[in-house]
Structure formats: structure tokens, C-alpha cells
Amino acid sequence: MSYEIYRSPLTHRYSSDEMLKLFSMQTRYSKFRLLWLYLAKAQKKLGLNITDEQLDEMQNNIENIDFEKVEEFEIELHHDVMAHLHTFANQCRKAKPIIHLGATSCYLTDNADLIIYKEALFLIKNKLKTFY
Structure with a gap:
């Protein structure tokens, strides 16, 4: 254990493994990708020119996050959402034109x-049910 970096009692003493995983970067940014997919599916239903191949490509890369590439883009762009957008678009070449189409950063972060939550x-x- 390093005493040179900040530690929170919430992460090392009071959190369950389930809760730590739920609030991890992997989970948060996988949710971004899932939201991009949901948006594209809704846009397709509304008549936008989005192919099943594009949607499949997005679906197949939801959990496949290259965090090193994200860090590179974030250094360049100074914007976490755009760093994730560029990384996802690099993994989903066919879906690149439709990822984040009409969305805002808050669409991803807030949702x-x-x-x-x-x-x-x-x-x-x-967990509370176990007490009753």
C-alpha cells in the first residue's frame, strides 16, 4: 500500500466489491457506449440512415475500452467525453459517423x-432486505 497517494475510507474500508465495480471507470464508460448505442437505435427507428452493421459494431465494443488510448486523446483534447468518443470511433470505424450524433456531453455524463445510481x-x- 502506498502512503503517497490519497485513499478514501469509502473505497478501502466501507465499500463492497459490487459497489466498487459499479462505480469503476470501466462501468461508467461502458455506460457511455451503451447510451451511444441506445441513441443510434432510436435514431434508426426514427428513419436516420443507420445500418445494423454499425449497431452491431458498437454493440461488440461496449466493454472493450482502450484506456491508454483514452488518456492519449484526453491529453490532446482536454475533454473526457470527446476522448472516449474518439477512442470508441477508432474501434467502430463503420459506426464513426453516427456515434454521438445529435448528443451532448451531458446526455452521456448525466444519464x-x-x-x-x-x-x-x-x-x-x-442488502437491506437481509435485515428484515
Whole structure:
């Protein structure tokens, strides 16, 4: 254990493994990708020219996040969402033109947070059931 970096009691003493995983970078940024996929599916239903091949490509890369590439883009762009967008677009060449189409950064950050909070509350609710 390093005493040179900040440690929070929330992460090393009071959190369950499930909660730590839920609030991880992997989970948060996978939610971004899932939200991009949901947006593209909705846009396709509304008549935008989006192919099943593009949607499949996005679906197949939801969990496949290259965090080193994200860091490179973030250094260059100074914007976390755009860093993730560029990384995802590099992995999904066919879907690149439709990823983030009509979206804002807040569409991703706010909705990803809400999904994670809802899942966290569900975990808490289930743990509380053991007391009754």
C-alpha cells in the first residue's frame, strides 16, 4: 500500500466489491457506449440512415475500452467525453459517423450517472432486505 497517494475510507474500508465495480471507470464508460448505442437505435427507428452493421459494431465494443488510448486523446483534447468518443470511433470505424450524433456531453455524463445510481440503490435495497 502506498502512503503517497490519497485513499478514501469509502473505497478501502466501507465499500463492497459490487459497489466498487459499479462505480469503476470501466462501468461508467461502458455506460457511455451503451447510451451511444441506445441513441443510434432510436435514431434508426426514427428513419436516420443507420445500418445494423454499425449497431452491431458498437454493440461488440461496449466493454472493450482502450484506456491508454483514452488518456492519449484526453491529453490532446482536454475533454473526457470527446476522448472516449474518439477512442470508441477508432474501434467502430463503420459506426464513426453516427456515434454521438445529435448528443451532448451531458446526455452521456448525466444519464450514465443516473443509471449507476439506480443500480447502486438496487444493491443497497437488496442488502437491506437481509435485515428484515
